[in-house]
Amino acid sequence: MDVFGVDIGGTGIKGAPVDLDKGDLSDERYKVLTPHPATPEAVLDGVYDVVTHFGWTGPLGVTFPGVVVDGVTRTAANVDKGWIGLDARTAISERLGLPVTVLNDADAAGVAEMTFGAGRGHGGTVIVLTLGTGIGSAVFVDGRLVPNTELGHLELHGHDAESRASVKAREDEDLSWEHWAHRLRKYLAHVEMLFSPDLFVLGGGISRKSEKFLPYLHGHGLSARIVPAELQNNAGIVGAAMAAAKL
Structure with missing residues (x-):
């Protein structure tokens, strides 16, 4: 259909x-x-x-x-x-x-990823983040959505988090992938401290290039698994x- x-x-x-x-x-x-x-x-x-x-x-x-x-x-x-x-x-x-x-x-992106993509079949707490002009968030507990969480607007080191760790911030400031991933890692650590998720799913168009930044996120004190969105920007x-x- x-x-x-x-x-x-x-x-x-x-x-x-x-x-x-x-x-x-x-x-x-x-x-x-x-x-x-x-x-x-x-x-x-x-x-x-x-x-x-x-x-x-x-x-x-x-x-x-x-x-x-x-x-x-x-x-x-x-x-x-x-x-x-x-x-x-x-x-x-x-x-x-x-x-x-x-x-x-x-x-919307989170529901799609939980049904057809990287979050399919996952219980516990899953947080889907859409990285683009800003940072959007969708939080799921045992598959059920907690709507309108807007975690991109958490304050991080005195700044609106998305103003520092969004894709737009990377492009506007001409940051290297490593430098941007360092900022993103700090943001993920802050979200993890608040919600203790089992899984982060990172979406938006940037998920097509996950090999450029995911290696900088793993093994730096984050407990949750971090995977790229399978449906990417769709x-x-x-x-x-x-x-x-x-x-």
């Missing part, structure tokens, strides 16, 4: 139909750049472009990079502040004329489609 998922990120808006029997895209994803400023109106235009590219007319799942409660976007760290308090589910549904569900982007799309299948 195919269902459509859209993943709104700080850099790009991407989507595709998803085969939920396989947990994989059933067509090549289509992506547009996230507008700047990323106002609701401008981002909704991007979502519209992605969905209409495929001529999709069924239920739609959409991820958002912030806290989402009952379709309302409560925070907006990497998009325009006009999203705060917006009934995004209604706004997107009216723009497209389709039934829509909206959820946190990392939660996890959010798959998780969004999974949510839409429940409409």
